Amino acid sequence: MKLKDYSKIFKALSNEQRLKIFMMIYKNCCAPKGTVVGAEFRIKDESTCCVKGSLDKAFTKICDCMNLSRSTISHHFKELQSAGLITCEREGQTYRCKVNEDVVDSIKDFLK
Amino acid sequence: MKLKDYSKIFKALSNEQRLKIFMMIYKNCCAPKGTVVGAEFRIKDESTCCVKGSLDKAFTKICDCMNLSRSTISHHFKELQSAGLITCEREGQTYRCKVNEDVVDSIKDFLK
């Protein structure tokens, strides 16, 4: 990964709203590598995150607690995906997100 | 530290030029905590960084290899300082920078 890629990752996390979205996903779905998609949403701490009680509908739930328009949130998801931080899949009305832990690891690595 | 503080840190690192400046400082002066200011510039790998051969004049040397105006670089230094990532001191024509490793650590902490 090049410097430009890292700056892109940091840019994706540089907006407070987007960082909040990322952390909501990260803190709830940072399943061990190898976990099948669809099982990612394991609630770790319901008190700190409003994405609760369900494994899917991440988008809608995040919309419900974010006070931003859907289009804006969709845009933020795209930015996070584009930086490689998350991957998203739609399967019908189920919206599944997964944090790309390799990328998170490489940030930590980058910072030595 | 709050979410907003983290987003500010990430914003400081979100610009490629500024990230480059930060890394030049980081890779050359990440001295152990407690090291006195003025002894931070220990060259670790001269081949990957153009800040060479001296402990001070960081500003000038970074200018020399950055292809940006002095005023722009000064501005970038300010952003990095404002985010808490570095501290700078001038003593005459000696410009000394230090990476705030606590902040770097707290990023790593945040991402885990």
Next chain:
DNA sequence: TGCAAGATTCTACAACATTAGAACAATAAG
């Protein structure tokens, strides 16, 4: 088939970021 709900895309615009240049202040060197 038709309607409702979920998510995306397009458009537009205000706000903010990046940048250089000129003027300046502080220091060093001759």
Next chain:
DNA sequence: CTTATTGTTCTAATGTTGTAGAATCTTGCA
């Protein structure tokens, strides 16, 4: 003292980002 060097600040131009709303697409359900 004068001149060159170093870094800051101000101003202004240009480019990028964050955001909402309307239109659109996709899926599920009656």
